[in-house]
Amino acid sequence: MNRRKFLTYVGCGCCGLMLNSCSTAPITERRQLKIIPEAKLNAQAAQIYEKIKEKEKMSDDSKTLNLIKDIGKRMEGSINEYFYKAKLNDPTTNFDWEYILIENKKVRNAWCMPGGKIAVYTGILDVTKNKNGLAAVMGHEIAHAVAKHSVERASRGAILNTGTQLIDIFTGGKLSQVNRATGMNTVGLLSQIGIMNPFNRKQESEADYLGMIFSSLSGYDIRETVKIWERMKEFNKGKAPPEFMSTHPSAENRIKKINEWTNEIILDYPPIKVS
Numbered sequence: 001m002n003r004r005k006f007l008t009y010v011g012c013g014c015c016g017l018m019l020n021s022c023s024t025a026p027i028t029e030r031r032q033l034k035i036i037p038e039a040k041l042n043a044q045a046a047q048i049y050e051k052i053k054e055k056e057k058m059s060d061d062s063k064t065l066n067l068i069k070d071i072g073k074r075m076e077g078s079i080n081e082y083f084y085k086a087k088l089n090d091p092t093t094n095f096d097w098e099y100i101l102i103e104n105k106k107v108r109n110a111w112c113m114p115g116g117k118i119a120v121y122t123g124i125l126d127v128t129k130n131k132n133g134l135a136a137v138m139g140h141e142i143a144h145a146v147a148k149h150s151v152e153r154a155s156r157g158a159i160l161n162t163g164t165q166l167i168d169i170f171t172g173g174k175l176s177q178v179n180r181a182t183g184m185n186t187v188g189l190l191s192q193i194g195i196m197n198p199f200n201r202k203q204e205s206e207a208d209y210l211g212m213i214f215s216s217l218s219g220y221d222i223r224e225t226v227k228i229w230e231r232m233k234e235f236n237k238g239k240a241p242p243e244f245m246s247t248h249p250s251a252e253n254r255i256k257k258i259n260e261w262t263n264e265i266i267l268d269y270p271p272i273k274v275s
Contacts (some may be wrong), residue, residue, distance in 0.1 A: 025147045026083070026091050026204055027213065036154040042094065042115035045150075049098065049117040059103040059122055060061030068120055069099045071135045075142055076116075077274040078217040085272070091146045092116065107237060114150045121275045127231050132215075132224035139220075145209060149203045165203070201249050205231035208249075208258060212265050221270040 059065065076097055083090040095116035105122040118141065120134075128134040144150070150225050212222045233251035249257070 017268050032152050034151045034155050038153055039149055039153050043219050044111035045115050045117055047197050049113055052139045059101040065101040071138050072099050075214050078272050080218055081274045110137050110141050114145055132221045135215045135220035136225040136228050139215040140207050143207040143210035155183040205249055213269045216265050216269045217272045226255055253264045
């Protein structure tokens with residue numbers, strides 16, 4: 001088989017796979033490509049989570065950990081109830097929720113792995129300040145998992161890797177030669193600033209929006225959300241990269257959108273009664 005036929009067959013196969021693997025994100029209905037099995041990522045995430053619990057120092061601040069768990073439980077129930085009442089498939093059905101507080105004042109972060117494995121670092125508490133602020137951050141991270149962003153990113157990465165291999169074949173291995181000569185992953189760098197990052201910023205904005213919805217449904221004051229990002233902007237003053245090089249929207253754009261969404265979300269997604 002000559003190279004042209006090979007490229008045609010592989011290319012058609014990739015297109016067919018993508019067409020058969022499209023779905024939409026919950027609530028926003030943004031089209032998504034998901035070719036990696038969610039169960040596989042959830043299992044991997046659970047294993048990594050256990051390793052993190054062994055490696056990292058867990059905080060002995062039981063009061064804050066209990067607050068984190070309380071916020072999480074309220075969001076779990078509100079999310080379940082919302083999708084039940086809306087007669088939609090609940091994206092969290094297969095989640096095995098778990099919450100930890102990691103002692104590290106230098107890290108202002110929190111995350112939620114696929115399947116509902118959540119970690120909050122003590123460093124973020126200087127930014128969140130109160131339960132509404134903490135709920136805003138947790139809502140954002142939970143939204144990533146609910147919207148299956150990790151599945152989407154893994155799927156896009158698989159497609160990108162396939163495309164990279166095809167380009168290398170098409171150029172007679174020139175791409176590999178460039179990478180070896182420069183010591184850089186040229187395609188990785190180009191994809192970061194030209195393909196993957198704009199896509200990731202869409203996910204971050206979506207997580208902001210969905211996170212505010214989940215916080216509002218759970219009875220938290222989402223007007224605190226914009227204050228968090230204003231404080232984060234101050235903490236990161238002079239350190240944030242240009243938006244086109246970042247996986248996150250710029251602080252200015254983020255604050256602008258949050259202000260635009262706040263009243264709409266308060267009206268459209270009031271606290272929901274969990275039955």
